[in-house]
Amino acid sequence: MNDQDITAAEGFGKDAVRLDEGHVVGQGGIPDRFENPGLPPHVPRGADLSEAAAKRAEKQVAGLFTLSILGTVLFVLAYFLVDIRTMAYLPGIGDMSLQHVLLGVGMGLALLGIGLGAVHWAKTLMPDEEVVEMRHPMRSSDADRDEVVRIMKEEGGKAQLSRRPLLKYTLGGAMSLFALPVLLPVLGGLGPMPQKSMSLTFWNGGPSGPGEEPAFTPMRLMRDPENTAIKASDVTIGSVFHVLPEGLLDLEHGVLEEKAKAAVLLMRLDPSDIKSQKELDWGHQGIVAYSKICTHVGCPVGLYEQGTHHLLCPCHQSTFDVTDDCKVIFGPAKRPLPQLKITVDDEGYLVSAQPFREAVGPSFWERG
Structure with missing residues (x-):
């Protein structure tokens, strides 16, 4: 068709x-x-009709730029004066590094002040009349180009920077100081090394906050989440327990942070299947305890294959051999899972004999 x-x-x-x-x-x-519909009629703003309104808008814009300056100052002071290990409790969030909180607030105020100040300036003081220039050739004549330069200079003056120096100085201060939060992390990093943040866990004797290392005392291994102690007789060959140190679940604050580092998997193997003498010595009659935190990027290792005695990380399939010091046999992880040395107390309950002898979790700079 x-x-x-x-x-x-x-x-x-x-x-x-x-x-x-x-x-x-x-x-x-x-x-x-x-037919050209034309432009809508211009509606004057308060600052166009009243110098008092314009002055008020000027002070508001300057106040927002000053807020940006204060945010930058807060960022710099927090960077140099606040110890990264000083913790602060935030309702609904938990314990956080006070320095990180102040850095975030300072950076946010610095950006917010400049952004809101620029928008308010444009909406209240800068000219808002729409102008249409009919131009068909892609290149204007030299006379037109000179006229554009003249108009740009003339209209630029209407931004009132020369007439209102308060805007000029506060904007200049905000823009020049705002470079500091960008340059400081590049030149000096984001503060000191975390030191023993991953080496100290609740197994060392209590919360692993800033300050001196807590004195070690043996801790019972508690079921998670039941928070009940485990006897050696409760652990049969092939069984797996998710355990935490005694007292951790009783904390008022910081439970999640401490749990993220102290989580342990407890398993029982036939001692004849264990290849490492150190693993036998650090366990109890074939019962062994290993960190649950993968040494790749810190995912929870929770899949145990009883037939092969392999632990599998579900995130990136790193596989660890429980019979041989939990060495990596597959996947991107580069280090074995740290072993927790355990024994039993007078009542037959499993307890820690010493804390982890190496940092748990991913292979950060503080790990040897």
């Missing part, structure tokens, strides 16, 4: 124009010109 047949079948005459050609049906083509 040709175009004429299609046109006839659609009920239009032979002179009609198809819709898919971009024309109006039955009009015989596009008109040469459309």
Whole structure:
């Protein structure tokens, strides 16, 4: 079927124009010109009609730029004066590094002040009349180009920087100081090394916050989440327990942070299947305890294959051999899982004999 047949079948005459050609049906083509609707009438703002309103807007913009300056100062002071290990409790979030909180607040205020100040300045003081320039050649004549330069200079003056020096100085201060939060991390890093943040866990004797290392005392291994102690007789060959140190789940604050480092998997193997003498010595009658935190990126290792004695990390499939010091046999992890040395107390409950002898978790800079 040709175009004429299609046109006839659609009920239009032979002179009609198809819709898919971009024309109006039955009009015989596009008109040469459309009427210019023009621009909407300009509505004066308060600052255009009243110098008092303009002065008030100027102070508001300057106040926002000053807020940006204060945010930058807060960032710099927190960077140099606040110890990264000083913790602060935030409702609904938990314990966080006070320095990180102040850095975030300072950076946020610095950005917010400049952004809101620039927007408020443009909406209240800068000219808001729409202007249309009809120009068909891509390059204007030299006279037109000179006129554009003249208009830019003239209109730039209407931004009132020269008339309102308070805006100029506060904007200059905010923009020049804002470079500091960007440069400081590049030049000096984000503070001191975390030191023993991953080496100290609750197994060392309590919360691993800033300050001196807590004195070690043996801790019972508690079921997670039941928070009940485990006797050696409770652990059968092939069974797996998710355990935490005694007292951790009783904390008022910081449970999640401490749990993230102190989580342990407890398993019992036939001692004849264990290849490492150190693993036998650090366990109890084939019962062994290993950190649950993968040494790749810190995911929880929770999949145990009893037949192969393999621990599998579900995130990136790193696989650890429980019979041989939990060495990596597959996947991206580069280090074995740290072993927790355990024994039993006078009542037959499993307890820690010493804390982890190496940092748990991913291979960060503080690990040897």
